[in-house]
Amino acid sequence: MNIRRTIFAVSVLFCSSASAYEQPMVVSYAVQPINHFNQQLSQAQIESLKWTQAPESISAHYSGENFSLARVKNFQGKVVTYSVSQQSDKHPKMLLILSMEKQKGLWTLEGAKLTWQCKNGLHFGTDRC
Template sequence: MSFINIIRTLFAFSVLFCSAASAYENPIVVSYAVQPINKFNQQLGQAQQESLKWTQAPESISAHYSGDNFTLARIKNFEGKVVTYSVSQQNSKHPKMLLILSMEKQKGLWSVDAAKLTWQCKNGLHFGTDRC
């Protein structure tokens, strides 16, 4: 194998590896189902008035919204909002789900702006609302 072919092979491998790692860090979402937030925001507002501990940080707010079947995978700041990504536990009967919450803090109080749910079909490379 020539030196040029070795370099090409290493480059191709590094591109594939970086693409796979990047896809894991930044999931490809092609479609999502908007989830209700009004009732949750009412509960969140009431809980904040009562100074409940889970209302103090985006991570715990996200966990409260998503429930026990989801694990926080990533949190980031985007355009003045906090976005959390929570992934469902692996289940043989249901596809892996990704819940994306966007929230912001105004006048010392948190509120959820949007909740989006998407799923990954078995062996899928992206998250979407396709039937599995």
């Protein structure tokens, strides 16, 4: 039953543009480091590694296996990915928002923001749970 609620919550948060819930309500976030990752990304692109070819796989590489890609959106010339983690008893559901841009054929991560949703919360933020 918990899996169904999680899937429903993700689908409500990331549904089609026809809905009023096109984007999750994020009231605050914690900026995450990107410099080291961008160095890795640059080197991997020089080596033509497959994961560097698309925003979805770049996002998965940054976020790791605990996150699932929920949505990819083009916004102001950038690609924004939204990845969510599963909520557990020890950790709230987290939302990782990555912004990236492709210039001269190479991807660069421009920003990484992490926010979470406290149990029974209606928004994502940096509140203590």
